[in-house]
Amino acid sequence: MREKVHVALGDRAYDIEIGPGLLGQAGAHIAPLLARKRVAVITDENVAALHLETLRTGLATHGIEMTALALPAGEATKGWPEFSRTVDWLLEQKIERRDVVVAFGGGVIGDLAGFAASVLRRGVRFVQIPTSLLAQVDSSVGGKTGINSHHGKNLIGAFHQPSLVLADTEVLGTLTARDFLAGYGEVVKYGLLGDAAFFEWLEMQGPALASGDMAARVQAVKRSVEMKARIVERDETEQGERALLNLGHTFCHALESATGYSSRLLHGEGVAIGCALAFELSARLGLCSQESPSRVRAHLRAMGMKTDLSDIPGDLPDARGLLDLMAQDKKVVDGKLRFILARDIGDAFVTSDVPGGMVEALLKDALRDR
Numbered sequence: 001m002r003e004k005v006h007v008a009l010g011d012r013a014y015d016i017e018i019g020p021g022l023l024g025q026a027g028a029h030i031a032p033l034l035a036r037k038r039v040a041v042i043t044d045e046n047v048a049a050l051h052l053e054t055l056r057t058g059l060a061t062h063g064i065e066m067t068a069l070a071l072p073a074g075e076a077t078k079g080w081p082e083f084s085r086t087v088d089w090l091l092e093q094k095i096e097r098r099d100v101v102v103a104f105g106g107g108v109i110g111d112l113a114g115f116a117a118s119v120l121r122r123g124v125r126f127v128q129i130p131t132s133l134l135a136q137v138d139s140s141v142g143g144k145t146g147i148n149s150h151h152g153k154n155l156i157g158a159f160h161q162p163s164l165v166l167a168d169t170e171v172l173g174t175l176t177a178r179d180f181l182a183g184y185g186e187v188v189k190y191g192l193l194g195d196a197a198f199f200e201w202l203e204m205q206g207p208a209l210a211s212g213d214m215a216a217r218v219q220a221v222k223r224s225v226e227m228k229a230r231i232v233e234r235d236e237t238e239q240g241e242r243a244l245l246n247l248g249h250t251f252c253h254a255l256e257s258a259t260g261y262s263s264r265l266l267h268g269e270g271v272a273i274g275c276a277l278a279f280e281l282s283a284r285l286g287l288c289s290q291e292s293p294s295r296v297r298a299h300l301r302a303m304g305m306k307t308d309l310s311d312i313p314g315d316l317p318d319a320r321g322l323l324d325l326m327a328q329d330k331k332v333v334d335g336k337l338r339f340i341l342a343r344d345i346g347d348a349f350v351t352s353d354v355p356g357g358m359v360e361a362l363l364k365d366a367l368r369d370r
């Protein structure tokens with residue numbers, strides 16, 4: 001039950017290994033990258049408590065020594081203070097140009113450690129060992145690294161591709177059901193944006209996936225990263241097509257901002273609601289049939305996921321307020337919001353050509369249904 005996806009980016013090409021038990025075999029995969037048998041691991045306190053010893057043993061079987069820094073878990077870590085602490089720690093550990101940093105955790109750790117690796121001594125290599133479903137299918141692949149600013153999320157960062165990604169699907173077994181389903185929002189996104197057959201497969205296999213079917217989990221991670229890899233190969237720095245990966249994200253960022261990036265709404269939950277809204281908007285614009293948004297919602301509902309604005313607890317701003325939050329998105333170009341819309345399930349495209357009034361009306365109706 002092992003899969004491998006190659007990301008063909010010339011001299012920055014790398015493999016994504018997928019399957020259960022990879023932590024215990026990390027040494028075999030990482031050893032070929034090392035000039036000396038020592039790595040510095042950046043992780044968070046939760047992941048460290050659950051999995052750091054398994055990784056240590058996996059590295060030790062190939063004689064690789066490990067030193068680790070465990071940061072506080074949570075989005076608040078992804079800012080300047082913990083970033084500068086990380087860079088200083090890596091320098092204290094005497095990590096040199098030819099050494100390898102390991103990012104061992106979810107999206108926060110992957111983004112922060114990857115960014116630290118990109119600036120340390122003007123750039124050292126790093127390995128992603130993602131431990132959340134969201135990180136396995138999205139953030140660990142493609143080289144986007146960075147931290148948040150008080151001006152917004154992910155506004156400080158660099159493109160820095162990892163040298164290897166190890167997605168151990170066994171580790172997903174320690175996620176809460178809520179965290180797993182939030183990551184599943186990003187899995188569904190891939191089917192919706194470019195592979196109708198994959199969406200159909202998810203409609204059938206989703207429940208097995210959620211209840212722990214390992215073969216289904218491996219296939220879902222594989223197909224997701226395969227789709228991401230192909231897009232990143234064609235458009236590494238998001239000049240065009242890569243923006244498709246942001247399906248649902250323009251709505252999601254406004255909702256995350258409105259809920260204070262708190263546990264009221266996890267990122268992947270916002271993506272799922274955002275995808276449903278993007279399909280509803282597409283149907284209202286006559287781009288796709290009304291059946292498409294209904295089918296998207298039906299699958300999300302069947303999985304027990306947040307689907308509508310009414311699933312978000314607490315107050316939300318009115319439609320105008322949400323539109324203002326959308327306008328702060330970093331995908332605004334020349335003051336125009338870019339949307340990812342769809343002609344059908346599996347057929348998304350990028351456009352700036354959406355009348356603001358249509359979006360406001362959609363949000364008004366969605367808020368009225370709360």
Ligand code: GLY
Nearest residue numbers: 138142144242245
């Ligand atoms: N998460 C979107 C991207 O990597 O482009």
